[in-house]
Structure formats: C-alpha cells, structure tokens
Amino acid sequence: MTDTGTSRYRILGKLGEGGMAVVHMAEDSVLHRCVAVKTLRRETRDATVLQRFHLEATTVSRLGHSNIVQVHDMGERADGEFLVMEFLDRGSIGKIVSSNGGHLDAVCAACVALQASDGLSAAHDAGVVHRDVKPDNLLISRQGVVKVADFGIARLQNDVHRTEPGVAIGSPHYMAPEQAEGQESSPKTDVFALAGVLHFMICGRPPFEAENVMGLLYRITSHDAPELRARARECPRVLSELVRAMHQRDPDRRPSMSEVSERLRSWLAEHGILQPAEHLRSTLGFPQTATLSGNTTTAAVHIEAPLRWWPPERALTSIATLALKFLQKREAKASR
Numbered sequence: 001m002t003d004t005g006t007s008r009y010r011i012l013g014k015l016g017e018g019g020m021a022v023v024h025m026a027e028d029s030v031l032h033r034c035v036a037v038k039t040l041r042r043e044t045r046d047a048t049v050l051q052r053f054h055l056e057a058t059t060v061s062r063l064g065h066s067n068i069v070q071v072h073d074m075g076e077r078a079d080g081e082f083l084v085m086e087f088l089d090r091g092s093i094g095k096i097v098s099s100n101g102g103h104l105d106a107v108c109a110a111c112v113a114l115q116a117s118d119g120l121s122a123a124h125d126a127g128v129v130h131r132d133v134k135p136d137n138l139l140i141s142r143q144g145v146v147k148v149a150d151f152g153i154a155r156l157q158n159d160v161h162r163t164e165p166g167v168a169i170g171s172p173h174y175m176a177p178e179q180a181e182g183q184e185s186s187p188k189t190d191v192f193a194l195a196g197v198l199h200f201m202i203c204g205r206p207p208f209e210a211e212n213v214m215g216l217l218y219r220i221t222s223h224d225a226p227e228l229r230a231r232a233r234e235c236p237r238v239l240s241e242l243v244r245a246m247h248q249r250d251p252d253r254r255p256s257m258s259e260v261s262e263r264l265r266s267w268l269a270e271h272g273i274l275q276p277a278e279h280l281r282s283t284l285g286f287p288q289t290a291t292l293s294g295n296t297t298t299a300a301v302h303i304e305a306p307l308r309w310w311p312p313e314r315a316l317t318s319i320a321t322l323a324l325k326f327l328q329k330r331e332a333k334a335s336r
C-alpha cells in the first residue's frame, strides 16, 4: 500500500491488522496531523452491510465523546473501503498490558474501564451497541485518555460471515454467552465483554480460554466466568464483585453500562482518583512524543503487529458456522 487512494493521506507505516482490516499510520497532508487509516478487506463489499457500518460509525462519531475514537473521514478506493480516524499514539490496551509486565494494578485497570464505560454508555444512549469490546479495541493516548474504537465493525463481521462462511473473524475471548449462542446483542453484551477486559487487565489473561474456537464458545456458553479474586488475590473485593455482576450469564442480571461507570467512579474517588486519564498518564510513565509538524514526520509510536491471543484468523472458519454446528450437536445430545 503506497497511499490511501486519495493523495491527502500519506502512509507512514503499518500499525496493525485485525480480522476485517489493516490499519496504517498516515499523515494528513492538508491538516498536517497524524491519523490512522483503516482499510476494510474486500469481503465487506456488500452494499447493505456497508451502509449499516457507515450509519453506526457516523452515529457514534456525531456524539463527539471524548472516550470514543473520532472518525474524520470515510471513502472508497480500489482495494476496499477505508476510514480515517484520530490517531491514538500509545496504541491498544492489549499492548499496554503486555509492555507493563502482563497486567495492570487494580486502580489503573479501573481507570481504563471507567473511561471505556463512559464512552460505551454514551453510545448505548444513542442506540448503538459495540459488540466487540476487547483490549485491542480500547486505544490510549499519551495523555492517558482511553477511547473505544471500531464501532460498527463487529456488526460488519457478523453480517459478512452470514453471507460468506469461512472469512476471517476476530478472537472471541470476550464474547458474551448470548452472542456465542447467536442471539441478539444488547448493551448488556458490552457490559459482559468489559468485565472480561477488566479481568484480563488485572490477571493478565482473559476469563475464558480454550484450545480452539469451539472449545472457547463451549466454555462461554456453559461455564461461569472464574472469580477474579481466585486468580488475582490482590484484587480489591469491591472490584471483584463488580466484575462478577458484569459477568452474569443472564444479561438482565448485569448492571447497565452507566451503573458500571458510576460504581467505578465512586470506587476510584474513594482512592483519591478523580482524573483517571491523569492517573494513567503518570503511572504508566508515558514519555512525551513528538507529533507531525509540517512535512516532517517525527511521531514516536510502536509500529508493530498487535498482541494477539489467536493465530491468524484466516485459518479459522466463521464463528457463526462453528457455533451453529456446536449448538446442533448439543441439541442432538440432549434429545438422545
């Protein structure tokens, strides 16, 4: 890839790659700022699916919420649709956790989760469910501000898989049971996933693990999430209880995202933390990084492959197909 199809965005390097897209860091030659350009793969060419994706991306973008990644521009070029986003120079929470020794302390984890829950709660109020909350979709700036990325992408993935079995998928470690069973997602689906992200940040591993996708879906649909304090003794009880509530298998028994925000905010306030971004910035010790100035590129970022829990997704068949087979088997067993 040499440019984005419009001469405006000059590609500087690859930031990462997921199931549906490749993300590059680029220079916006008009506004002289760094941006992230996400090019969706060819499989997304279904017009209705793309229309829905645009709708969700623009809906959340219009919110202009400080904890949601801003989409600046969208377009189409020879090898697919692309969107131009604000560039978050410290990358994903997945990478931050890995570069921080494999986990974060409970207070830092709560600072990340609170900011994510504020963004998600605003999206829920606007009628949009994320459906793919995971450490790689939470990005952070050098000021410690956490932003939720990829609204609309999960829906896009689901719809593409429905029409094209066998195309790439993301890792389903944070999927809620209702999603794994192919039922409708709701705002509570994001609450379950955020519980998994909190679990991952504090323990250094996701709540559900298995040898393969089938095993993972089975665990998610048939087991309760492990207690956070059983894996991380040092985790404060209040936080562990909140995570347990968020991880309830019945969506109706989970708190709403705004309740999650409230509980995290008051727990952090009890610890004297009123500015979660500032706490993260100072605790994680982000160095000052230069940004683009004029035509000179001096942005200091890690341009590398993202932390992945799953081998390249192209080797996997679609979740929808696997889940269906799995459910059919289970039903067949039950009726025997």
Ligand SMILES: Nc1ncnc2c1ncn2[C@@H]1O[C@H](COP(=O)(O)OP(=O)(O)OP(=O)(O)O)[C@@H](O)[C@H]1O
Pocket (backbone or CB within 6 Å): 015, 016, 017, 018, 019, 020, 021, 022, 023, 036, 069, 085, 086, 087, 088, 089, 091, 092, 095, 132, 136, 137, 139, 149, 150, 153, 169, 170, 171, 306, 307
């Ligand atoms: N706006 C951005 N600013 C900085 N880095 C970004 C931005 N968007 C994405 N990235 C980086 O690119 C990586 C790949 O993103 P991408 O969304 O394609 O994959 P993913 O989130 O790992 O998987 P999925 O396909 O499920 O979304 C991210 O993990 C992150 O490190």
Ligand SMILES: [Mg+2]
Pocket (backbone or CB within 6 Å): 018, 136, 137, 149, 150
């Ligand atoms: Mg993503």
